[in-house]
Amino acid sequence: MTNISTTLPNTELLAKALTILKETFGYGQFRSLQEEVISQALAGQDALVIMPTGGGKSICYQIPALVQDGSCLVISPLISLMKDQVEALRQNGVSAAFLNSTLTGSQQRMIEEQFMAGEIKALYVSPEKLMTRDFFNVLKSAKLNLIAVDEAHCISQWGHDFRPEYTKLKFIKEQFPKVPVMALTATADKATRTDILNQLNIVHAKTFLASFDRPNLNLNVRPAQKRVETIINWIKKQPDESGIIYCLSRKSTESLTAKLQAQGIDADFYHAGMDAQVKDKVQERFIRDDLKVVCATIAFGMGIDKSNVRWVIHHNLPKNLESYYQEIGRAGRDGLNSKTLLFYSYSDVMQLKQFIEQGEQKELLEAKLQRMQQFAEATSCRRKLLLSYFGEQLEKDCGNCDVCRNPPEFMDGLKLAQMALSAVARTQQKVGSRMLIDILRGSGRQDLFQLGYQNIKTYGVGKDHGFMEWQHFIGQFLNLGLLEIAFDQHNILRITDLGKKALYGEIEVKISKPESQEERKQRLTPTTPTKKAQQTDALFERLRALRKRLAEAQGIAAYLVFSDATLQELSIHRPTTDDEILNISGIGQRKADQYGREFINEIITFIKEKTLEGEKIKGATHLVTFELLKDGLEPKEIAKKRNLNIVTIFSHLATLYEQGQDIELSSYISKQEQNQIFEGIAKTGETEQLKPLFEHFEQKMPYDKLRLGLAIYKREQLLKKG
The missing domain is CATH 1.10.10 (Arc Repressor Mutant, subunit A)
Incomplete structure (x- = not known):
């Protein structure tokens, strides 16, 4: 038997699904589209589900697996993701397991026997395991109620993380035509969606496209100058929060880590060139909150279901918006406010273009990189631009990106551009940006005089502007296409055809005004939290410490006990009875029985201490x-x-x-x-x-x-x- 039919009407199954959602997972209602997707699965129909990271994709296949007889097979490309999801299910009292290369032969055989006996409700396997003849026989003997293909963008050549082994999954529908197939991914444009449906042979599947908007993510883009200094200040303002810094190269992950560690920051690096055991240790420490900051290449993060990553920084420009969206999506999976920061430089664009020249699909990759560059250079709401890429329109500006919070004030930059372009021309286009700024500001540096640049007409014409201001201006001239960098000739500046038109005053040049230190200080100065907010924050930290102690005692990740969102709700509502704690989102009966009393006691102790100290707690x-x-x-x-x-x-x-x-x-x-x-x-x-x-x-x-x-x-x- 491979397909389970049920005698219960769909309405009764949905009622049962809602009960399981509350009692097992601790949520009072479904999120956007979850109920519709679950209904599709319960009706035995195929589905393609595109939901943003943190949108609740796993619930879409876990609930149908629990509502019906039989088991769900989940195909996942990542060992770490399997492990996280299985542990999370077990914490909620669900029988789940995974099969991958980390298990011994005897362990795998035991799990396969339990799966065939119907003792496991959700079994996670890799595509490689799925393709083996022995496991195919296991599937034929099992009672399947659903097959879920996670990270389904990997199946498409148009996706950003194409994996050839995923293209063999078409056989699933051929061998199990009556079992509904659910493909799930966080990022897929129209071409990728069509390819997924074709590759899985589910062309008639209904597509469920949730909003790509993650309003809890605060989007920021800054020029690449003083990256390390900015990152250090950023981390020191939130030292207890977990974060990921994505770098373009393995070398930069190691060098940045060394600089952070020198500042006393709890950081480590992660990249594909490391020993597997070392990588696993870094990832495990991060997942369990024993490591706060990871500097990593894109090899890190896809398999992490860690819900309490509070920020993501891109040290370099990502190669496309799909990668950027998925990587920033690793922050704030629990729905709490989280920050993202992207450093942008024209040199990153040129380096990525060089990578593209060496690979296949040049035209496609260049087009995607161009859209990424447009996002970084945006002078209007960044979220609007990001969502439009995925075919979603945002009616109003988001109010939670750097452009919305601080709309740039534009100025006529033609005269400044002509100063810079003229200086480049008069040096026969043989200087880099640093020398150009020194010429414009009338620097007395020795090598400048040795080259005779003090004698050109534009020497000192820009002395009214500081070094950082000129960096700001030249960065915009590069972004506008007036200048370009010749990386193969020691990064010297060249005037483009468009730059020549600006030099002769044939076009307008609009640039944003640089921000003074005082303006920047005022903008970034945090508001003083209210007394109630301070109490909430203090209790949150107490509960977070308790959560970590409980997690360490079990050898699991802290967020598997309770998410940050649940801790925040606990610190706001402060339940003090068994009934009250069940009203907190994310706490089902199993977790209430397991952890509820300890958290209630911590809350009561906190209330007692604060009240006796003279603070009023309503x-x-x-x-x-x-x-x-x-x-x-x-x-x-x-x-x-x-x-x-x-x-x-x-x-x-x-x-x-x-x-x-x-x-x-x-x-x-x-x-x-x-x-x-x-x-x-x-x-x-x-x-x-x-x-x-x-x-x-x-x-x-x-x-x-x-x-x-x-x-x-x-x-x-x-x-x-x-």
Whole structure:
């Protein structure tokens, strides 16, 4: 048997799917398109799913696997990704496993037997494993309810990470025609989507295209000057956050790492030329939050399901927008605000063009690089440009990119361009940008005088502008195509045909104004957080430390306990009961049972400490009283310690008793007083307000007794109903 049909109507299956979503994964509702994709799978139909990184693709095939009889086969190209997803499923109480080269023969045989017996709901395999004859026989003996092809862009020659072994997957539909196939990827343009459908032989599959917009990602592009200094400052402003720095070469990953380590930054490098065990160790340390920063080539990251990467930096320009989008997508997978920074220089463009010249598909790759360059040079909303590349239109500017936050102020740059172009011409186009700036500013450097450049007409004409300003101007002249760099001739500058037109005043030259240090300082100065925000941040750090301790005890990645998004919700809402913690997104029953009490205790301890320090935490004052009561203090002692009225303390005890806390009230109210108050409630019908009861007893029954009696009455009524 290879296909499982179900007798349940689709509506009942979807209801079951929603229950599993809440109880197993801890989410109250589906994200965009998830329900539609799941319905397609439950109806036995094929699907192509394009969702951004962090959009919830895995739920689309994991839920159908759990709702129906049988198992789901997941084809994944990356060992590390398999391991992460399997561990995450197991944390949620789902039976899952993977088959790859890291397992021994006996381990693989045991998993295959469990899979054929239906004991594994989700099995992850590599394309290579899938192609073996022995495993094909395993599949024929298993009960498949779905086949998922993850990272499906790898199957297409038009994709940015083409893998030849993926092109053999067409046989899946031929051998298992009744099993629905779901192809999933985060990045695919129209040509790639069509190719995926053809390669997998699912041409009639429905395509589900989610929004590519990741509004939580803050997009920034900066010129490449002072990259290392900027990166060091960037990291030191957020020293406890995890981040990835992508570099163009293996050598640059190592040199940048050395510079960061020299500044006391917890960093390491990762590239394809390293020993496999060393690479695995770096990746494992990063996943488990034991390493904060990784300087890597693009070999790093695709297989990492780490949800709490808070920033991604591109030390160099990526070769296309697909790569850029996927790489920045590794930040903020949990939906929390995260930052991205791209350094851009014309030299990166030229180097990437040289790579293209040496490879195949030159025309296609050059066109993609040009779009990447246009993004980096954008003077309008970057997110609009990025989304339009994937066929999605954003109606309004995003407000969360550097251009939107600080629209450039443009100026007439023709005169400045003519100064620079004239100087290049008068040196017979034999100088680089550094020498050009020194000529324009009238520098007295010795080699300049030895070459006689102090005698040309343009020497010193630009002395009114600083060195950094001229770097800013020349970078724009390069981007506008007025100048080009001859990399094969020691990086000298050459005037282009367009530059000649500017030199003779035949075209307009519009450039953005450089930013002064004071303007930059004002723009980047963070606002002072509110007292409530400071409390939330402090509790978040406490919970993050607890999460790490729990993860280390189990030998798993910290985010597999709870994501940063879940920690943030915990620090904002501060649940203090078992029921309340189940209302937190990302906490299902399994995780609540496993970790809930420890996080609740940490929250209560935090509330107690802050309240006793004099800080006000809304809705938490009764919990502080409860903690002091557990410490052995009597109500009068608590009132004195907290400088509160004794009636207020008894009110806290009543609230805690109503909430089901284990508090003995008989020491504070006799059975006779309880019965009197119960009679008063019966006569007045009042179960909420104390004043009518106070008047009923002619002001002879104290308010603290009335409050306690009312609490006992309410709890007894609740128990009777239950």
